[in-house]
Amino acid sequence: MSQHAPPLPHPASAGGADDPIGAVADGSGAGDGSQGDAASGPRAGELRRLLESRAGERHVVAIQDFPDPDAISSALAYREIARGFGVDADVMYEGLISHPENLALVNLLDLTLVRFREDLPLDAYDAAVFVDNQGATTHLTERLRAAGVPTLAVIDHHEQDDLVDPVFRDVRPVAAAATILTEYLRGGELLTLLHGNPAHENLATALMHGLHSETDGFIRAREPEYAAAAFLSSFIDPELLERVLCVQKSRGTMQVIEAALRNRTVCGGLSVSGVGEVRWADRDAIPQAADFLVTEENVHTAVVYGLLCGDDGREVVSGSLRTHKATLSVGDYLRDALGTDAGGRPYGGGRSRAGGFEVDLGFLRGDGDDRQAQSMKWALYNRRIRRKLFRAAGVEDELDDDTDAADGAKD
Numbered sequence: 001m002s003q004h005a006p007p008l009p010h011p012a013s014a015g016g017a018d019d020p021i022g023a024v025a026d027g028s029g030a031g032d033g034s035q036g037d038a039a040s041g042p043r044a045g046e047l048r049r050l051l052e053s054r055a056g057e058r059h060v061v062a063i064q065d066f067p068d069p070d071a072i073s074s075a076l077a078y079r080e081i082a083r084g085f086g087v088d089a090d091v092m093y094e095g096l097i098s099h100p101e102n103l104a105l106v107n108l109l110d111l112t113l114v115r116f117r118e119d120l121p122l123d124a125y126d127a128a129v130f131v132d133n134q135g136a137t138t139h140l141t142e143r144l145r146a147a148g149v150p151t152l153a154v155i156d157h158h159e160q161d162d163l164v165d166p167v168f169r170d171v172r173p174v175a176a177a178a179t180i181l182t183e184y185l186r187g188g189e190l191l192t193l194l195h196g197n198p199a200h201e202n203l204a205t206a207l208m209h210g211l212h213s214e215t216d217g218f219i220r221a222r223e224p225e226y227a228a229a230a231f232l233s234s235f236i237d238p239e240l241l242e243r244v245l246c247v248q249k250s251r252g253t254m255q256v257i258e259a260a261l262r263n264r265t266v267c268g269g270l271s272v273s274g275v276g277e278v279r280w281a282d283r284d285a286i287p288q289a290a291d292f293l294v295t296e297e298n299v300h301t302a303v304v305y306g307l308l309c310g311d312d313g314r315e316v317v318s319g320s321l322r323t324h325k326a327t328l329s330v331g332d333y334l335r336d337a338l339g340t341d342a343g344g345r346p347y348g349g350g351r352s353r354a355g356g357f358e359v360d361l362g363f364l365r366g367d368g369d370d371r372q373a374q375s376m377k378w379a380l381y382n383r384r385i386r387r388k389l390f391r392a393a394g395v396e397d398e399l400d401d402d403t404d405a406a407d408g409a410k411d
């Protein structure tokens, strides 16, 4: 139980790439051994000193464009912490909250998140904080930069990049951002959680949900996540958590899952399914369908993709991969299968056990009214992608009985 040392990366953790980042990444004052650091780590003390000098400020907490429970709960934790130092913080995202579990989290916990609009004056903020991202997965980074808002802090668990230059950086290879924020709370020097305080109960419940969802129900959790969950457990509202976790799926999502099931081809343990056109609002149905297909007997990896048409005329083929094959490097597989765009950027990437890809249709987009053109376009992409996925996995798609004439040329 005792944790006298700051949580360093676990050599045994299944985080995929052994990235060289850790609690000591920016040479902070780790190891000063001061009291109160046992549970919250030395970074909490550093953040406390920083926030003490920021009373009266307004901060914007930028989360990724399609925020997930880890991002939402971690940003909420920063907002609650900052409040105690007289700092007002808004949690902001650009994009959409569409996954039903995320909507349930926001609605049931009565969270106020700000969705970016062009008419919001970003220069009203004194500083920006990036939580569960480092600026690469949100369009707000550029906007904040253009508005001259300096970056105060980056708190994240992905591989470190240097897109923004914060005063305070805590980037560690733990399984969730919620792990880091919960660690700050454990020591009590940033915020003391109180039993029976509704805001604190909501926060603890949100963080527990963040940990749960980010680790696939604690399957990918390690010691720091269990320690965080143990701490949160006495503060959460169990009924609320249950309601957030047991949300029902929308009709649109069920239709995508139905199409995924009907259209799937299973070969060599790989299940591949193109679901056709998907409304932008149902975007999160694609990963949910992949989650479902990978539960089939004898399937180790499932890939589901569909054609998304945005309000802004953008059209992409968006796909999700789920696997329980421990030896599969998801990022490498998707890069092998799909290659890179004209700019050399891979279409797909992944973390352990999950990945995704997006192919922009560019010039071919926007035939929404021409049903025939739209359906030909989908047929071509569907066939191409399916073939590439099977080929890269080293299995021939034996059910593919149509002629090779259209794309028989070697890619």
Ligand SMILES: [Mn+2]
Pocket: 070, 071, 132, 157, 175, 176, 177, 214
């Ligand atoms: Mn995360």
